Amino acid sequence: xxxxxxxxxxxxxxxxxxxxxxxxxxxxxxxxxxxxxxxxxxxxxxxxxxxxxxxxxxxxxxxxxxxxxxxxxxxxxxxxxxxxxxxxxxxxxxxxxxxxxxxxxxxxxxxxxxx
Numbered sequence: 001x002x003x004x005x006x007x008x009x010x011x012x013x014x015x016x017x018x019x020x021x022x023x024x025x026x027x028x029x030x031x032x033x034x035x036x037x038x039x040x041x042x043x044x045x046x047x048x049x050x051x052x053x054x055x056x057x058x059x060x061x062x063x064x065x066x067x068x069x070x071x072x073x074x075x076x077x078x079x080x081x082x083x084x085x086x087x088x089x090x091x092x093x094x095x096x097x098x099x100x101x102x103x104x105x106x107x108x109x110x111x112x113x114x115x
Contacts, residue, residue, distance in 0.1 A: 011102055012083035034107060037105040041115035053097075065101045070099075084110040 040056035046067045054067040055077060086108040088099055095101040109115075 033055065033089050035059060035087060035089060037085045037087055037111070039068075039085060041080055041082045043077075044081070070102070070104055072104040072106050075109070080114075080115060082113045082115050086110055 003022075036059060038061070039057050042056065043053040044056055044067065046052060046054035046069065048069045052069075053071055057068040058065055072085065075083075075085060075087075086105060088105045088107050090103045090105070092099075092101050093104055108111040
């Protein structure tokens with residue numbers, strides 16, 4: 001009888017472990033991050049799926065400007081101003097074939113400087 005009870009306890013513990021190990025972390029724990037982005041005062045011509053205007057961005061003052069093909073939810077760009085933004089990045093599980101796999105959301109506009 002003791003062997004059966006021990007076997008049942010062991011099976012129960014193993015089952016509980018397997019169930020919890022299959023759970024996905026909460027979204028706030030997985031796939032989200034915050035970063036600072038510097039947005040240039042002018043856009044540039046670029047080509048994504050079609051010709052378009054891209055924001056010029058960099059993460060540090062010493063970096064070179066790069067094209068930003070996506071948008072930043074909650075942010076409205078105004079030409080002639082350089083911005084420093086704090087943005088949240090979130091991985092998109094099933095992005096469209098022609099879209100970004102990362103969603104950008106404005107957390108805070110740190111500065112807006114006339115250029």
